[in-house]
Amino acid sequence: MSNLPAEPEFQQAFHELESTLKNSSLFEKNPEYLTALKVASIPERIIQFRIVWEDDAGKLQVNNGFRVQFNSALGPYKGGLRFHPTVNLSILKFLGFEQIFKNALTGLNMGGGKGGADFDPKGKSDAEIRRFCYAFMRELSRHIGADTDVPAGDIGVGAREVGFMFGAYKQYRNEFVGVLTGKGLTWGGSLIRPEATGYGLVYYVSHMLKYLGKSDYSGKTVAISGSGNVAQYAALKCLELGAKVVSLSDSKGAMIATSDAGFAAEDIEKIAAMKLKHQSLSSYDCADKFKYVEGSRPWTICGKVDIALPCATQNEVSGEEATALKEAGCYLVAEGSNMGCTLEAINVFEASRKEAGALGMWYAPGKASNCGGVAVSGLEMAQNSQRLSWTSEEVDEKLKGIMANVFEAGVSTAKEYVPVAEGERPSLVAGSNIAGFVKTAKAMLDQGTWWANL
Template sequence: MSNLPVEPEFQQAYNELVSTLENSTLFQKNPEYRTALKVVSIPERVVQFRVVWEDDKGELQVNRGYRVQFNSALGPYKGGLRFHPTVNLSILKFLGFEQIFKNALTGLMMGGGKGGADFDPKGKSDGEIRRFCVSFMRELSRHIGADTDVPAGDIGVSGREIGWMFGTYRAARNSFEGVLTGKGLSWGGSLIRPEATGYGLVYYVQHMLEYAGHGTFEGKRVALSGSGNVAQYAALKLIELGATVVSLSDSKGAIVAKDGGYVTPADIAAIADLKVDRKALTEFSVEDGRFTYIEGARPWVHVGQVDVALPCATQNEVSGEEAKALIAAGAKFIAEGSNMGCTQEAIDIFEADRVAKKGSKEAVWYAPGKASNAGGVAVSGLEMAQNSQRLAWTQEEVDNKLKDIMKNAFENGLNTAKEYVETAEGELPSLVAGSNIAGFVKVARAMHDQGDWWSKL
């Protein structure tokens, strides 16, 4: 893909997929899949538009809006909307590309896409954010629909923003339909949706622990990054399962539990309140001094001994040096709650440790976000199903379906790795290779059957 424009994030995501496909027997057994790779790596459609809105001073402001409709072979385009000043086409293409294969691993009928705007909600009033959402959706509404493209929330887009955009879509199209997910419960939303990514991450890692012979989360020390929706609900589920959570973070710095300290549900509630008000962890404090705040840092080199590390903030938040520090700290399980949370160097270090310590309980096992954080989009898919049937499932029904989806995603990646990747006796299979291959093959076969590329399979 040397003829690509400068798109570093997308290039990284593409290279990560290709490296695992090349290092497996997939292309040896099925050389025609190289053609499928060329096709699937180019979006079906990229929509870019201007968003003009008025600030509280009555002055005109303008931002760039995007929707990358990457692949619809398995169903309507599905993926979140991100409002953040760093949003650009490279980031949205990387996220949309990952989303294709993540959605495939859920087993649900969803294609892959991503969108958003370079709008920064921080420092904006509620009125300014609402006016931006209305202007953004007036344009985006021309390109989406319940059977075409179903966006969700992402960074900077909570249930409140989904509500404003849904109302704008409904008025513009005169249609009440399941066109956005993450909706309010009284108007088409699903129970467990806010919790789904964090819960699903923990359910996935449970299977890793059990398969590798490390039991349950009971008594395990877990380092988390992030302090938004994913990290909050992952932390709450971990605590419920008996784990000790020792860190959280945001873009300004990290809080790390001191000796004997740990994060409590009350701490998470206090942090959630801060985040609703768009405040940083610098404003979080506890009277008993259980935490150290480290400005400008991620938690990984500061957490001490841990069993599990779950990056839940943003892309590339675990470097090669931090990967080494986590291994030295005793971490055996690393799973991404964020998309592409680990750099390629970090992944290579984790994978090398897994291979070097084959058959040993000391081996590190890494899970990629396209598998381990698929719970959010999985419950979005369940919300779409409920909308199509004009009914709502109970919390228990949705949670059980989520558990099944995460179990299937784990087993699919595991078994595919055993089929296509050479694995020594006793060695833990590569979940990153298995997940990449499983997702890619499912999408490639659907595209082939629909004539998007052709070969005698």
């Protein structure tokens, strides 16, 4: 890692994985895996290209496009496309690196990748977004395919953008194949896909609750950050299961419930409609139920909570905010966003995990707790391969089963490689990292990507 250019997000993701592997007995029992880590830390391929497109005024615009094809040991590269002005290689490498092990944990045949462009869809007309998507796919279509690389949506890439890109790919390649996931239901999409990340997060946390002997969500107070797709569906599922949701947020501030009832399903639905119009939460007119605190995140201002679900973006929980959550009585933290917690925050959670009884906190990393979205993307790929469509009940049951298996893999692997004192919660971050890494490394070894005697 020392000879890499400054890539802070990727280096953070790498060091988070490396530190948990080194602090376990994995390398002591299997020293050859140090070689596998070196190999796995470098993408198999990085594609960078320019995107030239025409705006509504007839002026040419240019953006940078990327696809990081990180690891294909377990299947075709799989990971989202992000359209946002902050997109750069460091962020995409971090996301692609996390995606390798997240996809491995699902048990489905998917490798890891990520891509996107520094294009901002906000304020653009449908016609401009269509022209951009066609220009973007003109180059990307040369490098992806149903058995090679299957992108999905991410920040700035929703159903509209996926539709435009699928149409472009079909035009350029003359193929109707499952080359993208998150498609429309009438042309290859899967039921439950929009809900999957948020639902999967809530299903995962339900296993954490049961492990602690706390039964279910009934009567629990849940703080959620973000107000996009993941946060919306996590909130709706929490409400359905009997919890009280007390916060949402956006890039400008946090919305906190001021009434005992918290958020209702109708509030979430209204906020979802606002987000489609790119409106800030500050414009939500319901002062008797909520207050909007500009420049803040929920973790220090929402009062007593049982469960915290960061669902916005990376590094949205700092060390200080982690301490504030602990002081607010929070005992479960699970990431709906990718790398939602800083290393300092994770250190707070991991130290607290070792405390006895009600004092301890338990933290689940995004590669485990938010893998429901990519899991259902994998199920969409399976349906496309069979030319079938499963019912929402079938998909939801498969999602529940996958999240249960991901949780059990994290717990059992942690107990195998990380010493656990009597009454101590196993480290889900260590267990999930090791389980995903070992599965990928073994596949790479079998395929001759690395050798144990190097």
